[in-house]
Amino acid sequence: MxxxxxxxxxxxxxxxxxxxxxxxxxxxxxxxxxLQIRQPQASKHLRVLGxxxxxxAHADANRRIYQLRKEPFIQLDKWLASYRNIWEERLDxxxxxxxxxxxxxxxxxxx
Amino acid sequence: MxxxxxxxxxxxxxxxxxxxxxxxxxxxxxxxxxLQIRQPQASKHLRVLGxxxxxxAHADANRRIYQLRKEPFIQLDKWLASYRNIWEERLDxxxxxxxxxxxxxxxxxxx
DNA sequence: ATAAAATATTCCTTTACAGGAATATTCCTT
DNA sequence: AAGGAATATTCCTGTAAAGGAATATTTTAT
Numbered sequence: 001m002x003x004x005x006x007x008x009x010x011x012x013x014x015x016x017x018x019x020x021x022x023x024x025x026x027x028x029x030x031x032x033x034x035l036q037i038r039q040p041q042a043s044k045h046l047r048v049l050g051x052x053x054x055x056x057a058h059a060d061a062n063r064r065i066y067q068l069r070k071e072p073f074i075q076l077d078k079w080l081a082s083y084r085n086i087w088e089e090r091l092d093x094x095x096x097x098x099x100x101x102x103x104x105x106x107x108x109x110x111x
Numbered sequence: 112m113x114x115x116x117x118x119x120x121x122x123x124x125x126x127x128x129x130x131x132x133x134x135x136x137x138x139x140x141x142x143x144x145x146l147q148i149r150q151p152q153a154s155k156h157l158r159v160l161g162x163x164x165x166x167x168a169h170a171d172a173n174r175r176i177y178q179l180r181k182e183p184f185i186q187l188d189k190w191l192a193s194y195r196n197i198w199e200e201r202l203d204x205x206x207x208x209x210x211x212x213x214x215x216x217x218x219x220x221x222x
Numbered sequence: 223a224t225a226a227a228a229t230a231t232t233c234c235t236t237t238a239c240a241g242g243a244a245t246a247t248t249c250c251t252t
Numbered sequence: 253a254a255g256g257a258a259t260a261t262t263c264c265t266g267t268a269a270a271g272g273a274a275t276a277t278t279t280t281a282t
Contacts (some may be wrong), residue, residue: 001131003121003123003126003142004122005120006118006126007117009112009114010114010117010120010121011114011240012114015114015117018113021257022194023199025254027258027259028258029259036243038245038259039258039259039260040244041242043259043260043261044240044241044261046259046260050159051214059248061258062248062249062250062257062259063246063256063258064259064260065250065258068173069138070198070271073191073194073198076187077195080188081190082133083133084181084184084188085183086133086179086181086184089257121246122269122270124270130281138228138229139228139229139230140227140229141226149269149271149273151231151272151273151274152229152270152271152272154230154231155230155231155271156270157229170278170279172228172279172280173228173229173278173279174228175229175230193238223282224282225278225280226260226268226273226280226281226282227281228277228280230276230278231274231276231277232273232276233273233275234272235272236269236270236271236272237268237270238269239268239276240266240267240268241260242263242264243261243262243281244259244261244264245260245261245263247259247260247262248260249256249258250258251254251256251257251258252255
């Protein structure tokens, strides 16, 4: 997993932007107004999101329309998939591990 | 989505810890040794992960065994699900939005 | 009781990053 | 060509957080 994706999403305002764009593309002004943040901050956050590949901009004359890109979400989904058996099968129980530890202790007594 | 989960995962060393624990529970020392980080840093990172609910500790005498908790991953999965149609259906095309914008422009001319 | 192992905590320093305010840039309109 | 919108960038400041080093804490072993 790429930490740039995660750290981009970890900032509250940016996460809100992403959740807002989930409903569809928006201009910078609309984003700033909806989220009650100043326009420069909106632009800065969109820059970070853009550099992380989470968002893409299309110029429409004066304005820039931002929309979500799908790739980072697909990546996140793939990454999460590798954890799915953690809550489905629960193979690696703590009990098993305790036994492993005890075996180690026993073998150390012989050294 | 909770940003504490995301920001906890956004730090590279912590993400590595999580990916390591995916294979099963481990002690602090094992984690530190495997990831080539100093023990205090490992403890600190595990603390953050614990406060985010990503990890749980079970005492075994001297050592503490850390393992992943499933809840945050389930949460992440649910959150991601709400984005799935973004890359599956792609309802909110940019073209549609451009038309909306143009309508707004036209209506403003009348004001 | 003492020493040693495993882990947690504290203090310090440095760095990254977010917000505010001002300004630059780009494009449209007239 | 000039003014105005929409957006981006820059500079500054404050703050949070990460790493290093030292130390505290807890538990075991002798």
